[in-house]
Amino acid sequence: MNCDAVQNLILALPDPRELTPELREHTxxxxxxxxxxxxxxxLETVLAALPVPAAPEGKKADLLDDLTRPDxxxxxxxxxxxxxxxxxxxxxxxxxxRNAGAAAGLAAxxxxxxxxxxxxxxxxxxxxxxxxxxxxxxxxxxVVARDVQLARAASPTQKLEALGGMAEELAGEARGMARLxxxxxxxxxxxxxxxxxxxxxxxxxxxxPPHVPAAEKAALLQTIATKLxxxxxxxxxxxxEAPQDAQPALKRxxxxxxxxxxxxxxxxxxxx
Amino acid sequence: MTREPELSASPPEPAGxxxxxxxxxxxxxxxxxxxxVDRYWDRLYRWLYHMTRxxxxxxxxxxxxxxxxxxxxxxxxxxxxxxxWLFRIGHNNFVNxxxxxxxxxxxxxxxxxxxxxTTAEGTAENREVLEVVARAVSDLPPDFRSALMLxxxxxxxxxxxxxxxxxxxxxxxxxxFKARQKLMKVIPPELLPAGAGDEx
Numbered sequence: 001m002n003c004d005a006v007q008n009l010i011l012a013l014p015d016p017r018e019l020t021p022e023l024r025e026h027t028x029x030x031x032x033x034x035x036x037x038x039x040x041x042x043l044e045t046v047l048a049a050l051p052v053p054a055a056p057e058g059k060k061a062d063l064l065d066d067l068t069r070p071d072x073x074x075x076x077x078x079x080x081x082x083x084x085x086x087x088x089x090x091x092x093x094x095x096x097x098r099n100a101g102a103a104a105g106l107a108a109x110x111x112x113x114x115x116x117x118x119x120x121x122x123x124x125x126x127x128x129x130x131x132x133x134x135x136x137x138x139x140x141x142x143v144v145a146r147d148v149q150l151a152r153a154a155s156p157t158q159k160l161e162a163l164g165g166m167a168e169e170l171a172g173e174a175r176g177m178a179r180l181x182x183x184x185x186x187x188x189x190x191x192x193x194x195x196x197x198x199x200x201x202x203x204x205x206x207x208x209p210p211h212v213p214a215a216e217k218a219a220l221l222q223t224i225a226t227k228l229x230x231x232x233x234x235x236x237x238x239x240x241e242a243p244q245d246a247q248p249a250l251k252r253x254x255x256x257x258x259x260x261x262x263x264x265x266x267x268x269x270x271x272x
Numbered sequence: 273m274t275r276e277p278e279l280s281a282s283p284p285e286p287a288g289x290x291x292x293x294x295x296x297x298x299x300x301x302x303x304x305x306x307x308x309v310d311r312y313w314d315r316l317y318r319w320l321y322h323m324t325r326x327x328x329x330x331x332x333x334x335x336x337x338x339x340x341x342x343x344x345x346x347x348x349x350x351x352x353x354x355x356x357w358l359f360r361i362g363h364n365n366f367v368n369x370x371x372x373x374x375x376x377x378x379x380x381x382x383x384x385x386x387x388x389x390t391t392a393e394g395t396a397e398n399r400e401v402l403e404v405v406a407r408a409v410s411d412l413p414p415d416f417r418s419a420l421m422l423x424x425x426x427x428x429x430x431x432x433x434x435x436x437x438x439x440x441x442x443x444x445x446x447x448x449f450k451a452r453q454k455l456m457k458v459i460p461p462e463l464l465p466a467g468a469g470d471e472x
Contacts, residue, residue, distance in 0.1 A: 011449050011453050012449040014429070016452070038465075039456065039461065039464040040456065043405070043452065043459065043464055046401055046405045047405065047420070047425070048424050048425060049402070050322070050405065050409065050425075051402065052321045052327075053327050054327075055317055055327055055330065055331040055334070056328055056331060059331050059334070059335045060310075060313040060331075060334070060335075063306075063313075063335060063338060064306050064309055064310060067303065067305055067342075068303055241340070241344075242343055243342070243346070244346060245300070
């Protein structure tokens with residue numbers, strides 16, 4: 001064996017620090033290859049010792065925390081800002097934190113119910129801010145914010161937009177939870193989504209008052225239909241990657257979004 | 273300036289308990305999956321850091337890899353190499369990220385300044401060796417770098433390196449060989465003195 005071949009064989013070893021008997025035999029009688037083997041061994045040692053800076057954001061700890069927490073839906077919920085309070089707001093906040101999932105469902109249902117009154121001619125009522133302030137769960141915050149937006153809406157357009165935003169946020173939240181939350185929670189989210197789309201958006205789109213110009217009505221419904229299509233596509237895509245028990249909920253969201261989108265487009269064309 | 277803690281390569285894992293964790297994770301036990309995360313996060317992060325040279329990107333990729341692994345853990349075949357399977361997902365994420373970076377014409381940031389790869393305790397000579405080798409490694413083509421670090425840092429066999437990178441065993445061996453060859457050429461001989469006896 002010539003020296004070039006020996007040196008190439010050394011570099012092709014699983015570990016150049018562990019020479020085969022043939023290579024060792026050659027290096028015993030060849031100073032150049034012996035030196036090369038020692039350099040290759042040193043390189044291997046240095047490579048294995050290359051330091052790496054610590055990860056900057058503690059995402060490992062966050063993920064471990066998420067995985068070991070008993071109720072993943074409560075993951076983003078921060079601790080109460082104040083402690084030791086016994087007031088109604090404090091107790092309500094504690095209750096909502098413990099029951100954020102159910103509370104969000106109630107808020108979603110309330111949203112739809114409020115939406116049913118959208119063509120009433122009453123002027124918008126001021127909403128007590130205290131109610132919204134006690135919510136600490138991000139999803140619940142969003143639902144309540146939509147509730148407030150809907151109740152304050154001065155026009156049918158604003159009310160329909162609030163319902164569309166609600167659907168979009170529920171779908172987004174479900175997608176965010178899909179990889180971590182148990183299937184039961186996702187099914188609950190899918191139920192709310194269906195309710196917002198089927199019992200809120202679709203019937204309300206058919207009840208737009210006649211004084212809304214046709215072009216404005218078509219543009220609004222088309223915009224919301226497009227968002228529903230995006231929800232459907234995103235849920236479909238994710239259902240291919242999500243855990244098996246999350247897939248039925250994602251499919252329900254996709255179906256409800258597709259169905260809602262078709263109906264809104266039909267309404268936009270005046271075919272409802 | 274305070275120096276951040278650095279991660280070192282971990283020793284090989286015991287196989288028995290890992291198989292139990294995998295089985296439990298496949299049955300929906302999130303705590304069991306958490307133990308797998310705990311075992312492999314630092315190792316995956318190290319490798320991804322060598323690939324990206326950006327600790328933020330490496331951390332994001334590690335997180336994405338574990339979320340994808342969680343979603344797909346039921347499809348993992350018992351008895352095969354979980355680490356290779358996990359790193360394969362990490363490699364796919366890295367490749368996808370590179371593709372999307374290319375599409376948006378953004379370069380991955382390089383946060384490997386020379387002082388970041390040195391140890392506080394090391395001698396000046398050792399620090400210089402580490403700096404030079406780290407720089408030379410980061411200049412390797414990504415395919416060579418990924419194969420080399422899987423072999424050297426993770427101790428994967430060429431066969432498992434091939435599985436991670438989606439190539440043949442021979443190609444994996446070739447890439448590691450070429451990576452070592454390039455490093456031997458660019459690193460000055462005086463930094464890898466032939467007198468040092470690391471040979472086994």
